[in-house]
Amino acid sequence: MTFEKVAKLLKEESFKRNHLEEISLERPDPLMVASKHKDEFSALICALFAYGNVQAIIKFLESLDFSLLEKDEISITQTLSQHYYRFQTSQDIQQFFLTCKRAKAQSATLESIFLEGYRKSHNVMDGLRGLIAFLYDINPYRSRGYEFLLGKIPATIPTSPYKRWHMYLRWMVRKDHLDLGLWSGVESKDLLVPLDTHTFALGKKLGLIQRKSYDFKAVLELTESFKKLDHNDPIKYDFALYRLGQERRF
Structure with missing residues (x-):
């Protein structure tokens, strides 16, 4: 498939899927739970637990108060x-809630912490570096499960795709019928794709990614491909690509 045909497909799919009915119990997504609360802390919990089978994710998230x-x-x-x-x-889940509780008690918004790093050069990885470090700093608890949940503080040159964190940023920054748009200080053009193994595979199949390794460089490559479709809002095509992969259309 030529890039022109892929571009036409993604533009049509992103437009078609930008409505509330696209997410439901029949077509589940963690954003369904985050949308009920419209709060940056609740959304963070939803995003960071968004790994594994989507039905299991929703069941767990809906069990939380x-x-x-x-x-x-x-x-x-x-x-x-x-x-x-x-x-x-x-204990990991208790401590993660305590971390979020303590962050709220400090009257700190997650956006304000993120912006401290992001504003320097409009690099979202700088923002994530500061935000993840902040969350580790306010709670000394450590375990394998807890550190998996928060992820490592990004290195200067990251290797991990940071999928769940970039999905959280998409929810917070973009505003449409699906994404929440709760933050106002971050520009959509600076967002990176929340790449998972399924969108990585489909991205390669459609010629949007040439890289063979599922890593941060693949994130940058797919983001650049999306920017050719819309430089100011490249990540609006992420959900469409995810759904196409989920539906096994290719």
Whole structure:
């Protein structure tokens, strides 16, 4: 398929899928749960637990009481004592909620922390570096599951795609019928693709990615391909590509 045909397909699919009915119990996505709360902390929880089978993700997210972020730490630990998800034990989940609770208690918005790094050169990885470091700093708890959830503080030259974090940024920055647009200080043109293994495979099949390795360089390559379609809002094609892969259209 030529690039012109791929471009036409993605433009049509992104337009067609930009409506609320695109996400439902029949067509689940973690954004469905995040959209109920429209809060940057609840959305972060939804995004970082968004790995594995999508039905299992939704079931877990819907079992959570996001109002716990407004309650005391004892209530958080007691309420979440029986919760677990894949690599995260109940203690990991308790501590992650405590981290978010403490961040809110400091009157710090996640956007303000992100902007401290991002504003220097409009590089979202600089913003993520500061935000992830901030979350680690306010809670000394460490475990394998907890660190998997937050991810590593990005190196100067990252290797990981940081898929869940870039998905979170898409939700926060872009504003349409799907993405929440809760942040105003970040430009859509600076976002990077939340690349997962499925969109990576389809991106290669459609000629949008030449790189053989699923890594950060592949993220940059697909983002550049999307920028040829819309320089100011390249990531609006991410959801369409994800759905095409999920539906096994190619």
